[in-house]
Amino acid sequence: MKNKFQKYLFSLCLLAATPSFTSCNFLDIVPDERAQEEDAYKDYNAARGFLYSCYGFMPNPLNGPSGLDLFTGDEVVSPWEHETFANFPKGNFTAANPVISYWNTLYGGIRQSYTxxxxxxxxxxMRGEDKEFQAELDFLIGYYHMLLFRCYGPIIIVEDEVDITTDPSNYLGRSSLDATVxxxxxxxxxxxxxxxxxxRREGESTGRATTVIAKALKAYTLMYYASPLLNGNAKLAGALKNVDGSEMISAxxxxxxxVEAKNAYKEAIDAAEAAGHKLFTEVNPLLMQNKYPKNETLRTLRMLNSTKVVHxxxxxxAKAGDEGPYSIQFKSMPYVSNTVWGGLSPTLTMVRRFYTKNGLPYNVDPANQGKSEFEVVNLTVDNATVEFANETDAMIAMPDKQTPRMNLDREPRYYAWIAFHNGLYELRNNGGYTDANGFAIPETYADMRNKLVVTEFNKEGNCGRKNRSSDYAPAGFLNKKAVHPDNQVRSNGMTMNERGWSMIRLAEMYLSYAECCAEAGDDAEAKKYLNKVRERAGIPTVEASWALVGKNPTGKELVDIIRQERQIELYLENHNFWDMRRWLLADKYFNVKPKGMNIEGNSTQDFAKEAEINVQRQFLDAHWLLPIPAQDINNNHNVVQNPGY
Incomplete structure (x- = not known):
């Protein structure tokens, strides 16, 4: 059951859940009539409700159809190119029609917090909580400014409640990047x-600000500020000048x-660990009834994003709230008519990012040299069963079938989070996946019946496109991350397990710290924290893995390895959209059509070929930063637009 804070917050999020987000402001939540404003301060409970409403301006990171950064990078492709989010990978957003814009929403949250x-x-x-409320409001003011900074770069800094009678000629303009940060x-x-x-908070106050959250966000701000997009980017610096012609970003x-980001992250990590935070390494058997996957490493990774905050x-x-029928779980599970949609499909680019079992990129691992990743392999009990960390063997595919070679001998995160041709999708089938629909499990493996399904992505396979124009996997893979193995799919509905959606977790902080260390020249410290994540993921240390090819990565090579680790570990966690921008890689990865398997092929041989997916993809120079809504530029002549809009 959600706590009172999360219930209140979720109701506010529903009010704000419109495609543009631009109409949500202070007046949407707190009436402007004097008597009603007085009611907001009449007692502690009213003030607490007002405080909770200040949190209500936070973007919902789990909003699939209208989310800015969940499905909009190069990690997945879907058949739902008509939904609001798809305008971003298509490049169909402008200042006149920003599609999803947080500009007014977040400034509304800042204004309300100051009020x-x-x-x-x-x-x-105030029951002695006035200082805590004040600190939370300072936190929210900082957080909303941080989100604006990430979207738009240098922004308008609001240091106090703005007088609504201010003459337009005195409206605030954008500050420099340095002043913003x-x-x-x-x-x-x-x-x-x-x-x-x-x-740390527990119980009814879970989700409210803590010192650890504040330290983590401070460090993230400094890391973004240090990244190539905003640090020494002469092209952007030359294109973005203030109204008076002054420099907004240093070239x-x-x-x-x-170094500053590194120090901030170390402080945040130390605080988090002192507060009892640690990597998730064990699944409580009472929280997962499905016995598959049996391997403990795979179970841990599968439940990492499916376990409630308290566990x-x-x-x-984390952000609480009901997902609804069009977000990650419903869109990821194998298709059942009018129940689950089976179309959230990892791209071939994303699939290739995952390491081999040796902790190396697929094309670097000596075991794969001279072998085509598309070679069709006959599955046997031996090659369809893997062992990780000397634990119980894990069956990762169905013996006596076939699959492309790329799906064998991969790392545990691959098998926990990616469903591939003739691989296994752990779900508690409750009549949705029938023998008639091709989901039969041979009697030899009767123990697996109703606990998992075998996924076939060839055209007429049980997860194939068949003749559907929607609700299919365009790349020939399905996502499993954040899909609870205990979800029960029926022929006419689904029993879904809810959980909080992680916005900050310790592994992310470890990888951010490792990146900052490597960029600052501290390779030893970078490897130490990188290896913490790799160890939990069930792969060798970075030193052991790269020793297989005679290397000991340092400098830029180590930075690239950390970036790849981050893309794997934080896959589908709202980071790819931003990371590719701050690394100045979005023009390389977001400006090309995604690729996948040949889903029009009927046989495994025909399926096992690379195919370009016919969807629009565009990334322009303007897209490094998001557009300030044109109406706001027209209303405030002291604000300059971002380059290219």
Missing amino acids: LKKNLHRVPD KFIVQKFDEAIQSGALPD TYDPNRW NPEIIW
Whole structure:
């Protein structure tokens, strides 16, 4: 059951869940009539409700159809190119029609936070929590500025409640990038140093600000600031000038930014671990009834993003809320008519990012040299069963069938998160996957019946396109990440297990810290924290893996390895959209049509070929930053538009 805070927050998110998000502002949530405003300060409960409403401006990271950063990178492709989110990979967004814009929403949250902060003294009895409320409001002001900074670069800094009678000629303009980051860090520091926030929250206050969350977001801000997009990007610096012609972004690279980000991340990690956060390494058997996968490493990885916050010590900050029928779980499970949609399909680019069982890129591993990844292999009990970390063997595919070679001898995260041709999808089938639909499991493996399905992606296979124009897997793979193995699919519905959606988790912080260390020249520390994630993932250390090809990665090579690890570990967790931008790689990966398997092939031989997927993909120079809505530029002549819009 959701706590009161999350219930309140979820109801506010429903109010804000429109495709553009641009109409949500202070007046949508708090009426402007004087008597009603007075009611907001009449007692503690009213003030707490007002505080909770200030959290209600947070974007919903789990909103599939209208989410900015969940399905919009190069990780997956789907048949739902008509949905709102698809305008971003297509490049169909402009200042006149930004499609999904947080500009007004987040400034509305900032204004509302300042309003409560200014009037909190009027509440007659704050039960000793007034300083905590003030610290949370400072946190939210910093957080909303940080989200704006990530979207738009240099932004308008709002240091106090804005007077609505301000003459338009005196409207605030955009500050420099340096001033923007300095202000965001300052607000997080004020929240941290207040001494009023706890290090961790449980029960009814789960989801509210903590010092650990504030430290993690401060570090993330500094890492983004240090990254190539905003650090020494002469092209962007030359194109983005303020109204008076002054520089908004420096064209000079500053290596010390990485040092500052590194130090901030170490402080955040130390605080998180001191508060009891640790990597998720064990699944409580009471929380997962499905006995598959049996291998403990695979079970852990499969449940990593499917376990509620209270049972997952890795989660630093999570967003609660019902997913609805069009987000990640419904879109990922094998198709059943009018029940689940079977179309969230990892691209061949994403599939190739996953390592081999030796912890190396597929094309680097000596075991694959001279062998085609598309070679069709006969599956046997031996090659369809793998062992990780000396644990119980894991069956990863169905013997006596065939699959492309690329699906064999991969790392545990591949088998936990990717469904491939004649591989296994762990679900508690409850009549949705019938023998008549091709989901029969041979009697030899009767124990597996009703606990998993075999996925066939050739055209007439049980997960194939057949004659459907929608609800199929365009790349010939399906996503399994964040899909609970205990979901029960019926012929006329589905029993879905809910969980909090992680917005910050410890493994992400480890990888961010490792990246900052490597960029700052501290390779030893970078490898130490990189290996923490690799160890949990069931692969060798970076040193052991690369020794197989006679290398000991350092410098830029190590940075690239950390980036690949991040793309694997944080697959489908709202990072790819931003990481590719801050690394200046989006023009390479987002400006090409995705590729997958030949889903029009009827036989495995015909299926096992690379095929380009016929969808529009476009990434322009303008797209490194998002457009400020044209109406706001027209209303405030002191604000300049981002380049290219």
